[in-house]
Amino acid sequence: MGSLFAGLSIAVRAMQAEGSAAQVVSENIANINTSGYSRRLPILTEVLPGDTAVFGGGSGVTLTQVQAVRDRVLELRIAAETQSQSGLQGFQDAMQPVESLFDPSSGGGMESSLNGFFAALSNLATNPSDMTLRQNVMSTADSLTASVRSAVQQVRTAQAQAMSQAEQAAQQASDYLEQVANLNGAIAAAKLGGDSVDGFLDQRAAALQNLSGLMDFAVADSDDGITITTRDGAALVMGQQSFALQVSQDGNTGKLCVVAGDHDVTASIGSGKIGGLLQARDTSMERVITELDSFAYEFTNAFNAQHGLGFALDGSAAGDFFSPATNQAGAAASMSLALQDAAGLGCSSDQLPGSGGNLDKLSALAKSPICGTDNPSDFLAGMGFRIGSEISRAKVGAEAGDVALLQLQAQRSATSGVSLDEEAAQLMQYQRAYQAAARVFTVIDELTQTILGMGTQT
Amino acid sequence: MRVSPDYLTPLLDALDRVQSTQQDALQRLGTGRRLQRVSDDPAACAELAQVETQSAAVDQFSSNVTSLRGMLQTSDSALNDTVLLLQREIVLGTQAANGTLSDADRSAIAGEVSGIRDQLLGLANTTYQGHYVFAGTAVTQPAFVTDSTGVKYQGSKSVETIAVSEGQRIQLTYPGDKIFDVVGASVFAATQQMLDALTNGTGISDAVTSVRSAFDNVRMQRVSLDTAMTQLDHAEQQLGNQNVDLQARIQDLAGADLAQTMTTIANADTARQALLETATQINRFNLFDFLK
Numbered sequence: 001m002g003s004l005f006a007g008l009s010i011a012v013r014a015m016q017a018e019g020s021a022a023q024v025v026s027e028n029i030a031n032i033n034t035s036g037y038s039r040r041l042p043i044l045t046e047v048l049p050g051d052t053a054v055f056g057g058g059s060g061v062t063l064t065q066v067q068a069v070r071d072r073v074l075e076l077r078i079a080a081e082t083q084s085q086s087g088l089q090g091f092q093d094a095m096q097p098v099e100s101l102f103d104p105s106s107g108g109g110m111e112s113s114l115n116g117f118f119a120a121l122s123n124l125a126t127n128p129s130d131m132t133l134r135q136n137v138m139s140t141a142d143s144l145t146a147s148v149r150s151a152v153q154q155v156r157t158a159q160a161q162a163m164s165q166a167e168q169a170a171q172q173a174s175d176y177l178e179q180v181a182n183l184n185g186a187i188a189a190a191k192l193g194g195d196s197v198d199g200f201l202d203q204r205a206a207a208l209q210n211l212s213g214l215m216d217f218a219v220a221d222s223d224d225g226i227t228i229t230t231r232d233g234a235a236l237v238m239g240q241q242s243f244a245l246q247v248s249q250d251g252n253t254g255k256l257c258v259v260a261g262d263h264d265v266t267a268s269i270g271s272g273k274i275g276g277l278l279q280a281r282d283t284s285m286e287r288v289i290t291e292l293d294s295f296a297y298e299f300t301n302a303f304n305a306q307h308g309l310g311f312a313l314d315g316s317a318a319g320d321f322f323s324p325a326t327n328q329a330g331a332a333a334s335m336s337l338a339l340q341d342a343a344g345l346g347c348s349s350d351q352l353p354g355s356g357g358n359l360d361k362l363s364a365l366a367k368s369p370i371c372g373t374d375n376p377s378d379f380l381a382g383m384g385f386r387i388g389s390e391i392s393r394a395k396v397g398a399e400a401g402d403v404a405l406l407q408l409q410a411q412r413s414a415t416s417g418v419s420l421d422e423e424a425a426q427l428m429q430y431q432r433a434y435q436a437a438a439r440v441f442t443v444i445d446e447l448t449q450t451i452l453g454m455g456t457q458t
Numbered sequence: 459m460r461v462s463p464d465y466l467t468p469l470l471d472a473l474d475r476v477q478s479t480q481q482d483a484l485q486r487l488g489t490g491r492r493l494q495r496v497s498d499d500p501a502a503c504a505e506l507a508q509v510e511t512q513s514a515a516v517d518q519f520s521s522n523v524t525s526l527r528g529m530l531q532t533s534d535s536a537l538n539d540t541v542l543l544l545q546r547e548i549v550l551g552t553q554a555a556n557g558t559l560s561d562a563d564r565s566a567i568a569g570e571v572s573g574i575r576d577q578l579l580g581l582a583n584t585t586y587q588g589h590y591v592f593a594g595t596a597v598t599q600p601a602f603v604t605d606s607t608g609v610k611y612q613g614s615k616s617v618e619t620i621a622v623s624e625g626q627r628i629q630l631t632y633p634g635d636k637i638f639d640v641v642g643a644s645v646f647a648a649t650q651q652m653l654d655a656l657t658n659g660t661g662i663s664d665a666v667t668s669v670r671s672a673f674d675n676v677r678m679q680r681v682s683l684d685t686a687m688t689q690l691d692h693a694e695q696q697l698g699n700q701n702v703d704l705q706a707r708i709q710d711l712a713g714a715d716l717a718q719t720m721t722t723i724a725n726a727d728t729a730r731q732a733l734l735e736t737a738t739q740i741n742r743f744n745l746f747d748f749l750k
Contacts, residue, residue: 104493104503104712111507115514122518125620126525126630129589129597352614354589354597354631360621366515381507388496388503395497406471410462419463424745 004451007444010060014437017044020063022430028418036206038070038416040198068198071415075205076219078408079212083271085401086213088394090276091284094165095391097158098288101151102384110151111380113144118366121359124347128356129313134342145322145335152292152332155285162281166256167247169214169274174244176211177228180204181242184225188240215245215272232268236260245274255282276394284390289332291383295371297331300324302370303362310346310358318346318358465740473733480726486714487723493712506711513704519623520697523690526622526630530687533591533632536584537680540638543574543581544645544673551652551666561659568656575649579609582638582645592634601634602646609646611635622693623700628686636679643668643675 021042031037043066047059101109120140124133183204190197204226211217211228217236220227224239236243243261250257256278258266269275300322307321320338325331339345349357371379486492496503553559554567582592582602589597593613601613613634619627638645648668655665 099496102496102503104496104506105489105491111511112514115511119514119518122515122522122621126522126529127587127589130587348595350595350614350616352595352597352616354593354595354614355616355618356620356630357616357618363621366511377511378508381504381511384496384507385500385504388498388500391495391497392500402471406468410464410468413462413464413467414460417463419460420744420746421463424749428749 004444004448006059008441008448011437011441011444013047013060013062015434015441017061017063018430018434018437022427022434024063024066025423025427025430029420029423032418032420036202036209037418038068038198038202038205039418041067041069043067066196066198068201069416070201070205071412074408074412074415075209078405078412079208080216081401081405081408082209082212083216083275085398085405086273087216087271087276087279088398088401090165090273091280092276092391092394092398094158094162094277094280095284095387095394097161098155098285099387099391101154101288102380102387110144110147111377111384113140113147114376114380116140117144118363121363124345125356125359125363128347128359129353131342134313134345134347137345138337138339138342141321142337145337148292148296148332148335152289155288155292159281159285162277162285163247163249163256166258166274166277166281169272169277170245170247170258173211173214173274174242176207176214177237177242177244179207180211180226180228181237181240183207184237185240187225213273215269215274230260230265230268231270232265234260234263234265234268255286284387288383288387291379292332293328293330295332295376295379295383296335297325297328298371299376300331300335302365302368306358306361306365307346309349309361311348311351311355312346313343313348313353315348315351315353318344321346466737469733469737473730476726476730476733480723480730483719483722483726487716487719490714491712492714502711506708509704509707509711513701513708515624516697516700516704519621520694520701522620523622523694523697526620526628527687527690529586529591530683530690532584532586534680534683534687536581536591537637537676537683540578540581540645540676541673541680543578544669544676547571547574547649547652547669548666548673551655551662551669554656555662555666564656564659568653571649571653571656575646575653578638578645578649579604582609582634592632592637594631594633602638608650609639611639622690623697626689626693626696628689628693629682632679632683637676640672640675643671645672645676648672 021044024040024042028039043064044061045064047062102111103109117137117140120133120137124130124137127133183200187197187200187204190200208219208228216231218229218231218233220229222239226237227235227239228237229235236245243263245265246259248257248259249255256266257264258269258274258278266278269278301324304320304322304324307318310318312318323334323336323338325335347357347359347362348355349361365375366377367375369375374382482494485494493499493503493506550567550571554564559567579602583600584591590599590601590613591597593599593601595616595618596612596614599612601611602609603612604610611634615633615635616631617629617633618631620630621627639647648665648671651668652662652665655661
């Protein structure tokens with residue numbers, strides 16, 4: 001046989017539970033703009049019949065759990081997509097100054113300097129003894145060497161920029177790794193104390209999301225929180241310990257090294273901003289430098305060889321036109337004119353000033369395969385094509401990644417995002433339930449009053 | 459199914475996209491070029507570089523044709539004058555061969571022929587922009603000098619050619635010995651013979667014959683100069699055609715399609731307006747507005 005007092009306690013319990021549920025709603029509304037926040041669901045459970053059982057029924061309701069709604073698989077997919085997308089973006093941004101060397105609309109590029117040089121040679125052929133035309137050949141040759149040197153300089157500057165960006169990104173990544181390690185600790189402590197860990201989990205997910213913009217990594221659950229490793233398994237976070245990333249330059253190869261703790265993890269960073277920067281700096285830009293060196297080396301030597309067969313204006317054997325390149329490495333950076341006096345230009349094939357026989361052969365180099373299997377102009381066009389295709393591929397990939405990422409984020413938001421309509425409805429629902437419980441309390445209270453009033457005179 | 463309550467992110471993203479499309483199109487419109495960066499179309503850019511190289515070569519050939527024509531015209535008019543002078547010499551010689559002339563008349567004719575000889579030497583040493591056109595490749599010194607034995611050729615015998623377009627070459631140097639100093643048909647030897655004959659009063663007819671063969675030789679040599687000029691005209695025409703083709707190809711590869719670009723801009727603008735309109739219309743209310 002139940003008692004009125006049992007009814008009172010059920011009503012009180014209901015008011016407590018509905019009030020707490022409304023509190024959860026207000027938490028959700030408060031965090032509507034918090035990034036990484038997962039909406040919380042109050043889980044209300046019927047209190048099972050026990051000692052306080054009232055005629056076989058339950059003992060009311062209680063808020064047993066506040067559940068955060070999140071989809072870990074979805075979050076990992078977002079992380080993976082972010083990694084590849086930001087890798088492509090990082091590559092594209094870093095390559096921009098290199099791409100501008102081959103801009104189709106620019107007039108001062110290497111290609112047009114080369115055309116100008118050969119045009120000056122062709123012009124000189126109409127009157128090989130003319131000093132003005134000879135001088136013109138010298139000055140166009142000078143601007144050709146200047147444009148090659150400045151191209152090397154521009155790529156080197158881009159490499160330095162990429163390196164400092166990689167250093168900054170590594171610093172950021174180290175911060176995020178440290179955050180994750182700290183959160184691992186906080187979560188373990190909260191679990192021991194029986195407190196809610198959802199807030200920490202949200203923060204940890206946000207840190208991972210940020211980290212995935214910088215590098216690729218693997219996540220595994222372990223007894224003491226999550227473990228983060230590189231794709232190859234080198235530890236980045238173990239429990240509450242994190243390993244900071246250090247970027248340095250290899251003294252021999254000039255390439256970048258990324259070290260986590262004691263491990264060289266360079267090879268296992270394939271995407272994220274750091275991955276994109278590494279690829280741009282150490283693969284693509286390095287290749288451009290090598291190609292420029294090869295161009296300068298082969299062009300200089302082929303031109304000098306033919307030039308040396310000719311005779312200067314005074315009939316003496318012509319010397320070197322460009323400063324001779326002995327090593328291929330560094331040839332582009334040091335490309336310059338050896339000849340100072342335009343009269344020394346070796347145009348003549350018969351030692352007489354009016355002859356342009358050798359000049360004709362020098363002009364023909366424009367169409368000869370002196371740079372590997374290409375003529376000089378095609379070689380430069382080929383370089384531009386390779387750079388352009390790489391960047392274009394990255395662009396297309398990044399755009400596709402953008403769309404995919406947007407969809408994934410919409411999915412995440414559909415699962416975990418806070419909707420005001422929904423919260424409004426729930427707030428209403430809990431308010432009504434609270435009002436009803438309060439009403440029940442009042443009614444029982446009145447009944448109790450009636451009982452208490454029994455036997456007294458009215 | 460629960461839908462994403464965040465409508466702003468996709469909206470902003472769409473606005474971003476529309477704006478970047480519009481900016482690209484505006485840039486194309488501003489520069490008149492479709493290709494702004496190599497990555498826009500790497501293959502087209504590589505071809506463009508090759509076509510521009512060809513175009514630069516054609517441009518240079520065209521400007522070469524102009525300066526070569528000047529040189530050839532100067533040479534040609536020198537030969538024309540030479541022919542006229544030799545003709546005059548033949549007329550004078552034929553007159554002098556007439557036995558009725560007095561010594562004084564012959565002497566007057568000899569004076570004119572002597573003047574002609576000096577003029578011929580001047581023509582043989584014609585210069586164009588400071589170089590001697592009939593000196594072969596030894597262009598810095600006069601082709602012919604006078605010494606004790608008469609007029610002597612001191613230029614070179616090198617005949618050189620120059621490319622005037624892809625695969626077409628014309629003769630650039632015209633060594634004077636072939637024109638003025640051929641054995642048996644030498645302009646200067648014949649003139650000297652004429653002078654001597656006039657002074658002595660004998661052998662004038664033989665001298666006229668010599669001058670005539672020198673005259674024939676110069677006319678014959680002039681043909682090769684005229685051939686070069688004709689070739690130059692052909693080359694110029696060919697270069698003009700090539701230039702038109704190359705410019706058309708460059709326009710094809712790099713030029714912006716104006717109509718298409720304008721349409722893109724207009725479309726992007728419409729889309730942008732619609733998006734902004736939508737942004738102000740949707741989600742103006744939520745359930746809270748209706749709960750009292």
